[in-house]
Amino acid sequence: MTDHVAESHHDAHDSHDSPENIKKEMTRYIGVFLALAALTGLTVWVRFSLDLPEHQAIIVALIIATVKGSLVAAFFMHLLSEKKLIYSVLILTVVFFAVLMWLPVHDVLDKFGYK
């Protein structure tokens, strides 16, 4: 079984591909799923139970969404242990994404008199 598993995945992850490690990963996936489900419930609860002012509601909702997104990226997309080239691609993506977001953020700051 171990031999099968050792050759079942690409070279880079061989050391992590023992059946024991894969089973640990699967347990972790269930944990992440439960965390994501709880955070989804929290998002809805915050919206309908706390009656926060609009700007606070936006900030809280985006913080929870960012935590959920980070869990998906870190565990399901394996970004906790990826190759440097993937991180390089993502850093470049984040830079261009920031440029995209600069215009609306600039507009929001202007609207609320922060300029």
Add this chain to the structure above:
Amino acid sequence: MSADGHMEIPFTVDSRPDTGLYNGKLGVWLFLASEVMLFGALFSSLILIRTGAAKWPEGWKELHVLPATINTFVLIASSVFVVMAWANLRLRKPQVARMWILATLLCGFAFMGIKAYEYSLSFHHHHFPSTNNFFAIYFTMTGLHGLHVLGGMIVFGYFLTKGWSMYDHEPRRFTNRIEIVGLYWHFVDLVWIFLFPTLYLL
């Protein structure tokens, strides 16, 4: 070049020495980078339109939060099903993996069915893309996201049927394919994680 004269695609299983990755994985990450820009542009537009509007409808009053919440759980579940399929392929348990892929596909059908129901409720209330900017951006973003779900479903459907035969003669390559489509599917889930609060709850 293979024995039958066909050109073989390099590094579909083993990692390239210079990148440390098999080619498909690098390819899908580059594709996802372009997808970030696609959805990023729409999120940027949403913020601009919303902050520029004199009055902006509250999503939870105009849209249908319950079906959207259920869809959030459906997509989260489907994401964990994909990684379970991938893990079981690495454990050389193909039939268990196949069950998880089927479960993922069923989640896709559930998501699209619930989305269709939600759209029908909006149409029933005479809310169309032409109604106002809120519904225009709502239908654009959720429609584009739905197309991505549909694309993933087509790929999962292929791997469950005709594409499954690859497992019999190239199990490692097939396992990598499931990892790749899984990365795409998680990205689709990630987009929804941000769409849900920004459109439905704020």
